[in-house]
Amino acid sequence: MSADLESAQHPETLRRVAIEPLSRVEGHGKVTLLLDENDHIRQVRLHIVEFRGFEKFIQGRPYWEAPVMVQRLCGICPVSHHLAASKAMDQIVGASQLTPTAEKLRRLMHHGQMLQSHALHFFHLSSPDLLFGFDSDVAKRNIVGVIEAYPEVAKQGVLLRKFGQEVIRLTAGKRVHGTGSVPGGVNKNLSREERDFLLKDIYQIIAWSRDAVQLARRLFEQNRELYNAFGRFEAHGLSLVRADGAMDLYHGGLRARDKGGETLFDHVNYDHYWERILEEVKPWSYMKFPYLRELGPEQGWYRVGPLTRVGLCDFIPTPFADQERRSFLAYDAGRAAGATLGTHWARMIEMLHSAEAIKELLHDNDLSGDALVVSGARQERGVGVIEAPRGTLIHHYRVDEDDVIVRANLIVSTTHNNQAMNEAIRQVARQYLDGRKLTEGLLNHIEVAIRAFDPCLSCATHALGKMPLVVELLDAEGATVDSLIRSVGCGER
Amino acid sequence: MTVPAEIKKLRVATTSLAGCFGCHMSFLDIDERLLELLHYIEFDRTPLTDIKHCGPCDIGLVEGGICNAENVHVLREFRKNCKMLVAIGACAVTGGLPAQRNHLDLADCLQEVYVTETSLGKGGIPNDPELPLPLDRVYPIQEVVKVDYFVPGCPPSADAIWKFLTDLLAGRTPRLGHGLISYD
Numbered sequence A: 001m002s003a004d005l006e007s008a009q010h011p012e013t014l015r016r017v018a019i020e021p022l023s024r025v026e027g028h029g030k031v032t033l034l035l036d037e038n039d040h041i042r043q044v045r046l047h048i049v050e051f052r053g054f055e056k057f058i059q060g061r062p063y064w065e066a067p068v069m070v071q072r073l074c075g076i077c078p079v080s081h082h083l084a085a086s087k088a089m090d091q092i093v094g095a096s097q098l099t100p101t102a103e104k105l106r107r108l109m110h111h112g113q114m115l116q117s118h119a120l121h122f123f124h125l126s127s128p129d130l131l132f133g134f135d136s137d138v139a140k141r142n143i144v145g146v147i148e149a150y151p152e153v154a155k156q157g158v159l160l161r162k163f164g165q166e167v168i169r170l171t172a173g174k175r176v177h178g179t180g181s182v183p184g185g186v187n188k189n190l191s192r193e194e195r196d197f198l199l200k201d202i203y204q205i206i207a208w209s210r211d212a213v214q215l216a217r218r219l220f221e222q223n224r225e226l227y228n229a230f231g232r233f234e235a236h237g238l239s240l241v242r243a244d245g246a247m248d249l250y251h252g253g254l255r256a257r258d259k260g261g262e263t264l265f266d267h268v269n270y271d272h273y274w275e276r277i278l279e280e281v282k283p284w285s286y287m288k289f290p291y292l293r294e295l296g297p298e299q300g301w302y303r304v305g306p307l308t309r310v311g312l313c314d315f316i317p318t319p320f321a322d323q324e325r326r327s328f329l330a331y332d333a334g335r336a337a338g339a340t341l342g343t344h345w346a347r348m349i350e351m352l353h354s355a356e357a358i359k360e361l362l363h364d365n366d367l368s369g370d371a372l373v374v375s376g377a378r379q380e381r382g383v384g385v386i387e388a389p390r391g392t393l394i395h396h397y398r399v400d401e402d403d404v405i406v407r408a409n410l411i412v413s414t415t416h417n418n419q420a421m422n423e424a425i426r427q428v429a430r431q432y433l434d435g436r437k438l439t440e441g442l443l444n445h446i447e448v449a450i451r452a453f454d455p456c457l458s459c460a461t462h463a464l465g466k467m468p469l470v471v472e473l474l475d476a477e478g479a480t481v482d483s484l485i486r487s488v489g490c491g492e493r
Numbered sequence B: 001m002t003v004p005a006e007i008k009k010l011r012v013a014t015t016s017l018a019g020c021f022g023c024h025m026s027f028l029d030i031d032e033r034l035l036e037l038l039h040y041i042e043f044d045r046t047p048l049t050d051i052k053h054c055g056p057c058d059i060g061l062v063e064g065g066i067c068n069a070e071n072v073h074v075l076r077e078f079r080k081n082c083k084m085l086v087a088i089g090a091c092a093v094t095g096g097l098p099a100q101r102n103h104l105d106l107a108d109c110l111q112e113v114y115v116t117e118t119s120l121g122k123g124g125i126p127n128d129p130e131l132p133l134p135l136d137r138v139y140p141i142q143e144v145v146k147v148d149y150f151v152p153g154c155p156p157s158a159d160a161i162w163k164f165l166t167d168l169l170a171g172r173t174p175r176l177g178h179g180l181i182s183y184d
């Protein structure tokens, strides 16, 4: 078995097994395995197989369209793109300080998003693996099976997600692809009636979120050794943190720590993110491979998302979630906090944080204020960064004097985790698949590792950075007549 | 709806082609009505199950247009297996936002690669045979297969999807009245 499993020596001599499409994840991807005659695994790759080109076709559009357009990257976390683009456009319109109403409304929207996305991922997509077992009956291993076997758990998952979606509806105008956030602020406040509508359920939502943390913890405890070791790898971490070191999902400075816990940089203004992060292209995936510039492409790859955020922040600024954070970090002498499957637990702690934060915000009278939008001196470049459910999300635009977008660069959360996901599945292949006859259940182990990252392969497929464009000519029957491969680079900044 | 004791469930497959999953999210936005719906339907291939290939089904719901060769294969498989095929959402119906790339001039793009310094540490051309070939344009699904119903919207609301499905389940011709059809 080669050390890193990224590239086998003689792929043409090896047997190929593909997991395609990846299921119970969002978006389009596949995993290929290459095995030798003794079933030893020689190569494992996660491929992102689609590209769309949002970065390119947003060019030429007026800047105020960006927050509404780009969220169509992703229907699971549209609010993240809506807000990251809005934050970039705040800079374009010179809104250096939003009104309290605008800022708090956006935060509320974002926490609604965190809540619904984390609930969806844990209950609808991942819980079947965790509740039934990684190689359990494929016919039952889905949300319908969970509804039958654990109706109360499933119902809470459905209703947690519903509440998050309702927060989004009332702040953004509709549940999927709303329009509430605009350059320089928001276009509506939250009325007292809307606030009361949400307030009546929030205590139940917090209680269920606390239960969800306990459920994630119990699942970990029941299989402690398996969960600790499964797909485990050491990685550097990156996330935004607030000036005082608190977890802040909406705004902050960049913090990076290396594998050993040493701080690489802290409270870095993200306006010049490219001084810290570069990206690499590999020929077998449309998703790029980012890395920390100071460490280089080989050593500099890192992990983002719930596991990283919960570990990297100094504290979580809501009481129940912070208590859970401390007990998570202490569990098993800190081992769970570095485990790939510990991500589910961390994700539920974040969901609890968002539920608590929503409660605090709903009690804030600023939400019904009337000052919604500000502007100042017009700028040419805008960078907006946010901690989306899956991790750090970077939007970067340049706008000319005619208000037209001339450049766009997006680094979505899942892209940051590209190498980390590949590491996790290679580790799983070594641990569980190597030298064995591959069954459906064994192959699902690979997907279990990928699901821990909650990848949004949909988001990750859109960037038309430096990518090939393959033109396929079809005849009337749809058969391929010809195809043409070209390198296309549509630039950064 | 009251649940009859013995009913033959309709088998439903769903897929996302060149879509954003927003239509699937809107489907899940029927919230607790999902629990009720499951008395009447069962899932074949969908992003929610681990069934990788569509088998014989009563209804196929397709989100997203066609942007690469793999989309074409999946769509044909759906058409072959589903008695009724439904285009859900703007992307499936018209190509949607991803079809914005249809006006891009490839030559311009090619030009850019040679004149633009990118922030890439190491560039290169993804050209692995594992990557399906992108099509020159993004197509609505009816340009490739016959489609029985179109539900517009980006995404269609949960109520629209609910009305559509419950009409079908009740044996009625689906009708979306005022307030349920949107073209955002």
Ligand code: SF4
Binding pocket: A072, A075, A176, B018, B019, B020, B021, B022, B023, B063, B064, B088, B089, B090, B091, B092, B096, B097, B153, B154, B155, B156
């Ligand atoms: S129609 Fe809208 S919500 Fe549906 S897949 Fe397309 S962009 Fe997403």
